[in-house]
Amino acid sequence: MDSVRSHLNEYVTALGRSPVRDLFEISLDPALISFAGGNPAPELFDVDGLAAAFSAVMATEGGRAMQYSSTDGEPEMREAAAKRTTEMGVPTSPDQLIITSGSQQGLGLLSQTLINPGDVVLAENPSFVSALQAFGLQGAEFKPVDTDEAGVIPEALESAIEKWHPKAVYLIPTFQNPTGITMSAERRRQVADILAASDTWLIEDDPYSELRFTEEQQIPISADQRLDDRAFLCNTLSKVLSPGLRVGWVRGPAHVLERMSAAKQANSLQTSTIDQLAAAYYLAHNDLQAKLDGVRAEYRARRDAMLEGLREGLPEGSAMTEPEGGMFVWARLPEGHDASALVYDAIRAGVVFVPGAPFYIAEPDPRTLRFSFVSNDPEHTREGLSRLGSVFDRG
Amino acid sequence: MDSVRSHLNEYVTALGRSPVRDLFEISLDPALISFAGGNPAPELFDVDGLAAAFSAVMATEGGRAMQYSSTDGEPEMREAAAKRTTEMGVPTSPDQLIITSGSQQGLGLLSQTLINPGDVVLAENPSFVSALQAFGLQGAEFKPVDTDEAGVIPEALESAIEKWHPKAVYLIPTFQNPTGITMSAERRRQVADILAASDTWLIEDDPYSELRFTEEQQIPISADQRLDDRAFLCNTLSKVLSPGLRVGWVRGPAHVLERMSAAKQANSLQTSTIDQLAAAYYLAHNDLQAKLDGVRAEYRARRDAMLEGLREGLPEGSAMTEPEGGMFVWARLPEGHDASALVYDAIRAGVVFVPGAPFYIAEPDPRTLRFSFVSNDPEHTREGLSRLGSVFDRG
Known part of the structure; x- marks a missing residue:
């Protein structure tokens, strides 16, 4: 000792x-x-399950798995992501999202696409350090929104928007990092009301919501259709399957996804073809729930x-x-x-x-x-x- | 018909x-x-070879392969990349490079780290469109360097540097995309002389050099030790093993690699752990040449x-x-x-x-x-x- x-x-x-x-x-x-x-x-x-998925993909379409593929993601993976997002309460079709190399790349692309130096980003205080890094790299300035045990306080959000004219609001409404706090359904409605009346982007980060120990499923704020033209929902397989795979996705308005896709192409071309196909195979052949x-x-x-x-x-x-x-x-x-x-x-x-x-x-x-x-x-x-x-x- | x-x-x-x-x-x-x-x-x-690599990695260290890992790359993959770079004529230790998600991410990170809006980047005319996209996204302005059948013309490079004070020179000296031209050894020496006397970064892109049909191996310009403080050599497994894997690397001066690593962390956290381990396993257990x-x-x-x-x-x-x-x-x-x-x-x-x-x-x-x-x-x-x-x- x-x-x-x-x-x-x-x-x-x-x-x-x-x-x-x-x-x-x-x-x-x-x-x-x-x-x-x-x-x-x-x-x-589930090492055995994912190993079987890689084996199956390499055995049946190895040439495709090893080849270049599209920037926006392989069709199977986009479908699987849309299905998962829909099951989480946000009806989504495959063309409403792009695949990203983990949700960190989603945050990075959103930052590159939406944020200019000096733009204000509102966030819970405290918040997820790596998201702040992604926005900070583009020169964002951060302003806090006050929270309590039910998450963001609507009045605080409203006055922060009025005061700072933020470009975007970044929130982790469910099992927040670092606090673990989950925003109540009532609060989500109030936040959606406020954002629907604003001209602010919502960047909603939702990596943890399936790791819940209760029956009650909280629906992402992005489910509110009034926000369809301004809400981005970031998700990932990192916390439910494997972070080493780097497979995530962003759901959002098509015209911004298109710009994110151009940035993704310049940044890294595409997400690993083989990882996408293995993940999609895994999701199709296993009962993840x-x-x-x-x-x-x-x-x-x-x-x-x-x-x-x-x-x-x-x-x-x-x-x-x-x-x-x-x-x-x-x-x-x-x-x-x-x-x-x-x-x-x-x-x-x-x-x-x-x-x-x-x-x-x-x-x-x-x-x-x-x-x-x-x-x-x-x-x-x-x-x-x-x-x-x-x-x-x-x- | x-x-x-x-x-x-x-x-x-x-x-x-x-x-x-x-x-x-x-x-x-x-x-x-x-x-x-x-x-x-x-x-x-080599579908069978890579399939075997994925199987072996998942069987022996599946938990590690599925987990988060370091931004700069897994030790095995950094060692394999250093060994390959050394064999190509540029003596390299693992800590002189970082792993990137394909060499396109290397170009993207170099662009984010080195280029500010309005900076001039010199390049062969014509050049690789996706590299130009990566630099263009940061607001680079491009100026051409004249070439002939032996690659960049030294006098043209010298006068372009004098005239435009470029932040970086981007070159694909071997089997250039799109022209297929390879710079002669003599030209490489002359270009190294000019760059050694300048204050310009060299970004050397070398994805194709192992696809050669002759005995004569051209050594990257970055091999010249006078350029150690200013040369970046981008390489990748895309053309020799699999582009779907997204495993590449950048060799360069440590203080810039450190900034690139910070940008990589904010952009995408890390390269797929499982793809890196499978690629390293493949390179260790197969005679790639x-x-x-x-x-x-x-x-x-x-x-x-x-x-x-x-x-x-x-x-x-x-x-x-x-x-x-x-x-x-x-x-x-x-x-x-x-x-x-x-x-x-x-x-x-x-x-x-x-x-x-x-x-x-x-x-x-x-x-x-x-x-x-x-x-x-x-x-x-x-x-x-x-x-x-x-x-x-x-x-």
């Missing part, structure tokens, strides 16, 4: 001034229990262990979200704590979390931190949180 | 004013013999059929290049011909080529056209060219 300690101390020294950037690399060390990553649990991947039932049950048990452990382990006066799906719990330590400083002590104790401050667009709250609950089974979660217990000052 | 004719007539009507954009889609029609595409011949793909020998022999026979057929079929007074590798022959019709107009007649006759004008940065020559010689076996090439014979006005 002493050698592990000194090894972990080296990390802390190496971390220097930019801790979050290196946290993910550090979190790969087996000596650490990591709550830091945004990775799905690999032991729950049945397979997801197993993943959801396990993730639910892991969330339960996380919430239980945090209730016990967080210092008196802490608060946390209790998400009904997704991957993340968000916590706030009592007055006087600094999560960015505590992360060093946590690593020395053999556990990693992500401090919350870097997720903020404005007024970062140094007392916040994000825990991924999907990466560890209940036992490891308990062990990790017990290590953390010694780190938190129990005021 | 009449129904085919009327069917082809429909195409011509549909083509409207933007023929080249739709040519590739049209060229998929089995009623046509197409010399238009830039696709390698799928019947020569032995397999390429078969491809080269067949492409050589196809080129021979193409050159022979063109010598016979092109109107008196035409000229054409005679490439010693790659995929393309470039031809110029006699005075008074317009290749963009002839393409309609060609489609009616059941054959497609690409008119040369859209490849030009400046002063498009309407008499030029590009033929891909790799897509058709000698028999189909002869048939296609005989159909063309009736189209060309033999003045």
Whole structure:
């Protein structure tokens, strides 16, 4: 254990001034229990199912799979994506979407197509760091929309639109990253009303909604037909099948998809033909919902262990979200704590979390931190949180 | 045949004013013999070899293959890319390159990282349309460098640099697209001398050099160590293994690779993990050069059929290049011909080529056209060219 300690101390020294950037690399060390990553649990991947899909595709249409293909995506994959989007409550035909190399490419293309330097993008505060990077690369300026436990506060959205004349509103309404918060149906209607009356694009990011532990399915805001001319719904197979595949899609108005397609062609030509065909084959020949039932049950048990452990382990006066799906719990330590400083002590104790401050667009709250609950089974979660217990000052 | 004719007539009507954009889609029609595409011949793909690679990767490290991975590329693939680049005459270690989702993403990232609106990019005239698109998307202005049958003319490059103060020079020195021209060793040295004395980036695109039919291997300009701080060498598996995989790489100075990596993260996070691992496995377990020998022999026979057929079929007074590798022959019709107009007649006759004008940065020559010689076996090439014979006005 002493050698592990000194090894972990080296990390802390190496971390220097930019801790979050290196946290993910550090979190790969087996000596650490990591709550830091945004990775799905690999032991729950359907390796056999996807292996069979690759084999079948290579056996039956290997020449096609290895060849160039269209920028907008292979017909089978576009159909599968349209079917999935429709099942999520947003009626969609294949020509209403383009395939992207993961939803990050969708966000990147939307940014390149819609955002000019100085344009304002409204987002939940805190929000998904990589989306902010994509918009930031085009020179976007971010303004926060206030949220509460039911998501975006309509009045706050309305006044932010009035004040900032944003080019776009970026939202993750379901099991938000990093907070885990889900916007209520009522709020979604109110947000749709406000956006329908505005001239603002909606960029709705929906990677987590099928990882839900309750019966109640929330319908994306983009389902509101009044938004058909201004809403983009980004989705992906990353959280439900495999992030290594890089297959996602964006649903949106045709004239913008056309410009995104031109940008995609210049950026990267196309998404991997073989990955698209394998993913489409997988979706056509497997009952994804049945397979997801197993993943959801396990993730639910892991969330339960996380919430239980945090209730016990967080210092008196802490608060946390209790998400009904997704991957993340968000916590706030009592007055006087600094999560960015505590992360060093946590690593020395053999556990990693992500401090919350870097997720903020404005007024970062140094007392916040994000825990991924999907990466560890209940036992490891308990062990990790017990290590953390010694780190938190129990005021 | 009449129904085919009327069917082809429909195409011509549909083509409207933007023929080249739709040519590739049209060229998929089995009623046509197409010399238009830039696709390698799928019947020569090593489907079994790549299928075995996917199977092995999924069987031995399926969880890893399906998971997120690093933006810069998986270690095995970076090592394989470094080894290949070294074998091509440019000594390279894995940390001197990043993996890209095809070399088109390499060009896109270079453009995003190096080019600001209004920056001048020098290029061969004509040049690769999709590269021009990538630079154009960032607002580059293009200026031509004059070439002859040995590639870029050094004096022309020198005076263009002096006159335009370009941010970058984009070159395809070996089996250039669209002309098929290869720059001589002497010219490469002269170009390196000029660039070493300038403050211009070199973007060297080298997708075709292993498709050569002669013993003589041309070494990339980037091999000159004086250019280590300013040269980017873009490479890819698209033409030697599979374009559907989308695995390429860029070798270049570390501080720029780092910025490209940040842009890649925001654009698309990473290249497909599974495709990278399968490609690396394939390269480690197969003798690619032995397999390429078969491809080269067949492409050589196809080129021979193409050159022979063109010598016979092109109107008196035409000229054409005679490439010693790659995929393309470039031809110029006699005075008074317009290749963009002839393409309609060609489609009616059941054959497609690409008119040369859209490849030009400046002063498009309407008499030029590009033929891909790799897509058709000698028999189909002869048939296609005989159909063309009736189209060309033999003045």
